[in-house]
Amino acid sequence: MTAEMKDGNRSSKSMLVTRYPSSWWKSKWREALPSGNGVIGASVYGGVQDETILINHLGLWHGGQIGLLPDVSHTLKDTRRLMDEGRFQEASWVLTRALKEKGYNSTLSAPLPLADLRLSMTGQEAFRHYRRSLNMETGEVAVSWLDGEVAYDRSLFVSRADHMIVYRLKSSVSSIDASLTFDIHPSDNPSRAEQLEALKETTDLAAQGEFMSFAARHENGTDYGAVLRVQTDSGGEVRQEGGGLWVTNAHEVLIFVKVFTEEARSKAWSRLRKELAEVSSSYTELLEAHVLLHKALFSSASVELISSEESENYENRSTEELLLTAYDGKASVSLLEKLWAYGRYLYISSTEENGMPMPLYGLWGGDYRLMWCHYMANENVQMMNWHAPVGGLSSLMKPLFRHYDSLLEIFKENARKLYGARGIFIPAGTTPGIGSPTQIVPVILNWTGAAGWLSRHYYEYYLYTGDEQFLRDEALPFMTEAALFYEDFLTEDEEGLLHIYPSVSPENTPGNYMPDAGESLDHPMPTAINATMDIAIIKELFTNLIEGSRRTGGSEEDIVRWEQILKRLPVYKLNEDGALKEWIHPEFHDRYNHRHLSHIYPVFPGQEFAREESPELFQGLEQAVHMRVLGAQTGWSLAHMSAIYARLGDGEKAIDSLDILTRSCLLTNLFTVHNDWRDMGVSMNKAQAPIQLDASLGITNAIQEMLLYVSPRMVKLLPALSDRLEAGSVRGFRCCTGSISMTWNKRTRSFAAELKAERATDITIVLPDIASKYRLTGVDLNIHASTIYSHTYDIQMEPGQVLYIANEEG
Numbered sequence: 001m002t003a004e005m006k007d008g009n010r011s012s013k014s015m016l017v018t019r020y021p022s023s024w025w026k027s028k029w030r031e032a033l034p035s036g037n038g039v040i041g042a043s044v045y046g047g048v049q050d051e052t053i054l055i056n057h058l059g060l061w062h063g064g065q066i067g068l069l070p071d072v073s074h075t076l077k078d079t080r081r082l083m084d085e086g087r088f089q090e091a092s093w094v095l096t097r098a099l100k101e102k103g104y105n106s107t108l109s110a111p112l113p114l115a116d117l118r119l120s121m122t123g124q125e126a127f128r129h130y131r132r133s134l135n136m137e138t139g140e141v142a143v144s145w146l147d148g149e150v151a152y153d154r155s156l157f158v159s160r161a162d163h164m165i166v167y168r169l170k171s172s173v174s175s176i177d178a179s180l181t182f183d184i185h186p187s188d189n190p191s192r193a194e195q196l197e198a199l200k201e202t203t204d205l206a207a208q209g210e211f212m213s214f215a216a217r218h219e220n221g222t223d224y225g226a227v228l229r230v231q232t233d234s235g236g237e238v239r240q241e242g243g244g245l246w247v248t249n250a251h252e253v254l255i256f257v258k259v260f261t262e263e264a265r266s267k268a269w270s271r272l273r274k275e276l277a278e279v280s281s282s283y284t285e286l287l288e289a290h291v292l293l294h295k296a297l298f299s300s301a302s303v304e305l306i307s308s309e310e311s312e313n314y315e316n317r318s319t320e321e322l323l324l325t326a327y328d329g330k331a332s333v334s335l336l337e338k339l340w341a342y343g344r345y346l347y348i349s350s351t352e353e354n355g356m357p358m359p360l361y362g363l364w365g366g367d368y369r370l371m372w373c374h375y376m377a378n379e380n381v382q383m384m385n386w387h388a389p390v391g392g393l394s395s396l397m398k399p400l401f402r403h404y405d406s407l408l409e410i411f412k413e414n415a416r417k418l419y420g421a422r423g424i425f426i427p428a429g430t431t432p433g434i435g436s437p438t439q440i441v442p443v444i445l446n447w448t449g450a451a452g453w454l455s456r457h458y459y460e461y462y463l464y465t466g467d468e469q470f471l472r473d474e475a476l477p478f479m480t481e482a483a484l485f486y487e488d489f490l491t492e493d494e495e496g497l498l499h500i501y502p503s504v505s506p507e508n509t510p511g512n513y514m515p516d517a518g519e520s521l522d523h524p525m526p527t528a529i530n531a532t533m534d535i536a537i538i539k540e541l542f543t544n545l546i547e548g549s550r551r552t553g554g555s556e557e558d559i560v561r562w563e564q565i566l567k568r569l570p571v572y573k574l575n576e577d578g579a580l581k582e583w584i585h586p587e588f589h590d591r592y593n594h595r596h597l598s599h600i601y602p603v604f605p606g607q608e609f610a611r612e613e614s615p616e617l618f619q620g621l622e623q624a625v626h627m628r629v630l631g632a633q634t635g636w637s638l639a640h641m642s643a644i645y646a647r648l649g650d651g652e653k654a655i656d657s658l659d660i661l662t663r664s665c666l667l668t669n670l671f672t673v674h675n676d677w678r679d680m681g682v683s684m685n686k687a688q689a690p691i692q693l694d695a696s697l698g699i700t701n702a703i704q705e706m707l708l709y710v711s712p713r714m715v716k717l718l719p720a721l722s723d724r725l726e727a728g729s730v731r732g733f734r735c736c737t738g739s740i741s742m743t744w745n746k747r748t749r750s751f752a753a754e755l756k757a758e759r760a761t762d763i764t765i766v767l768p769d770i771a772s773k774y775r776l777t778g779v780d781l782n783i784h785a786s787t788i789y790s791h792t793y794d795i796q797m798e799p800g801q802v803l804y805i806a807n808e809e810g
Helices: 003-008 075-084 088-092 094-101 190-200 265-277 283-298 312-316 319-327 333-350 380-386 394-405 408-419 450-465 468-489 532-552 556-567 615-626 635-647 651-662 694-707
Strands: 015-018 033-036 040-044 050-057 115-121 127-135 140-147 150-158 165-171 176-183 204-208 211-217 223-232 237-241 244-250 252-261 302-306 708-710 714-717 727-735 738-745 750-757 761-766 774-777 782-785 792-797 802-807
Touching: 015 319, 033 127, 033 140, 033 150, 033 333, 040 140, 040 150, 050 165, 050 252, 075 088, 075 094, 088 094, 115 165, 115 223, 150 283, 165 176, 165 244, 165 283, 176 204, 176 211, 176 223, 176 252, 204 237, 204 244, 204 265, 211 265, 223 237, 223 244, 223 265, 244 252, 252 265, 283 333, 302 333, 302 694, 312 333, 319 333, 319 651, 333 651, 333 694, 380 394, 380 450, 380 635, 380 694, 394 408, 394 450, 394 468, 408 468, 450 468, 450 532, 468 532, 468 556, 532 556, 615 635, 635 651, 635 694, 651 694, 694 708, 694 727, 708 727, 714 738, 750 761, 750 792
Parallel strands: 714 761
Antiparallel strands: 015 127, 033 040, 040 050, 050 115, 115 176, 127 140, 140 150, 150 165, 165 252, 176 244, 204 211, 211 223, 223 252, 237 244, 302 727, 708 714, 727 738, 738 750, 750 802, 761 792, 774 802, 782 792
């Protein structure tokens, strides 16, 4: 069977197919195809003769340093005094300078690549019909080609069931000649040479029978590494060569790899050899056991997008071909459909319910100190989880809560020593075990919104799961700590109104505080008063606290106090352009030339009001988004912008944002990068283009936002449907109390939906303008049509009831 025939047998909608191996100069890991089981990651480069499998482990981090945080809380008074005097530039640096003068220094850790598995194969002729593919339904990466008339196929997946890498080599005849070895992963950064040389001196590589073992020593003195076992068919032979293995005359080879961390190498090697020796299942049996777990997550929701302008052939195109089509101006519907699925795939493969949250590079980072490789909570961490509730993946948000809960005592110390406040202060950047400030700059230290923003995710998890115990034992305690900080931090003016300062709109500087042209600073003067985002976060936090406390019988005294805080917060304002102001205080002028869209928070990711409730403010939000400068954007900000346009009901601009992203910030393996390295004027102009997979997950969310809007009180079906998404279907999307499936076709004006209530449901549902009339049916349902808005209904349902919606003509 040829490689081309094999491609045709795979389900095209869930497949990514590339016609090239990973080809990025030197840093080939950037274009590798990813597989992972939530803990172990494998990056397949795809070389015919020399193949590299980069192995990572989610628990393996290095390079962190924790300093003793001094008490500099007295500086808040100085900061505010200078701000009151209008000396904002000086005020911005007060806290930062105090920490530096005290000699404070802490460093975030970074993911540590575990090892490279290196495979070399001999061949007779130049390759033909090369393909490299990823099946997202199974997590299986395959490489296939022809050598003369001999067909070769290599397949790999990381098993969720058996916690190991399973790797198969096959040829159409008994001709596999291959060597296998482990090595530390190289770095393209010359400054790492000494570090890698020292690391190499700690490594051991040993071959014994059909086993190969590798180990290195972590900087904390513990060992980590891997053990590999090779099985061949009856004609194949395995021999030791140096510390590696050599396979000859094989028709099929099975390779099993298990990894270890924080365990003495001799003990780990013995344990893992025994475990691998007991593996007796075939490749197919092992894959089936893994797929049972993987597919339950991946297929919990589905999206099918159909365009009359595209033939079925589009589904079978390689990613290179799909990207070339997008580069002409419009992403194909087939590409958008794959991108929606790919974000889910990366998320599922990078985390598991009882583990750690997905890092920015997933489980596929290929260097030792990658740019922004930590958990960053002024946008990135949040974007990576936006899609999960509606997409039916709420269970995979638990690692996010576990990470931040584990650092609560450190966050309390931060609040006390930096600001003299109760509660918690979460610095934007954290890594496992490190929650003290590490980025000692005003744009990070003076921003207090992380805990409040993260509180949204805690409460949203409760809303979608109905888990009252989680609300009582985890969400409300975390939210209360975030609120305590604000209770101490907010200040009162002579009229009794509350203000927040210092206040930062990540990571922007007001226009009237930008330096003269020619001066280059990333964040010249971010420290302001009453950033719109801060006010929106505080309003959301206290609103949810009040609601959650009432549901659990919380203190009425607390509730009354929180209600008074809400009444005294500043109101949002529009500027002279009719756009929502990014800083409510009149001293600070809007600056549109920026990537962050923080001040749109009241509508996205927040849900403070809908267009129907505040039309004037909605128009101001629209204007604020329209005024953003295209050349200042990034991959993730375009995904963010797309989601915002969807919330604004503008499907065409939502999809336009994704079009720009697909032709500027996608690699051939569909990894998203921060900016367009080709200098095409549609993103920030940076020398590097670091991978940032938050944008991949942001694309997933943006597409969901076009198809479904969900809040506890309102559900909109197809709220921002672009003409390009003229037909399709959705299965398994979630609202707060149940599930939603639907199909639509704008050309035939047909629509059908089904809403299943899992808990008591009381919502307003808004139907799309696809049809002129709808029929809503169900047994014993309470349905009332709105007399104010067309296609709007108030629905009450009991658990187990089903609402059916169809156009009258259907």
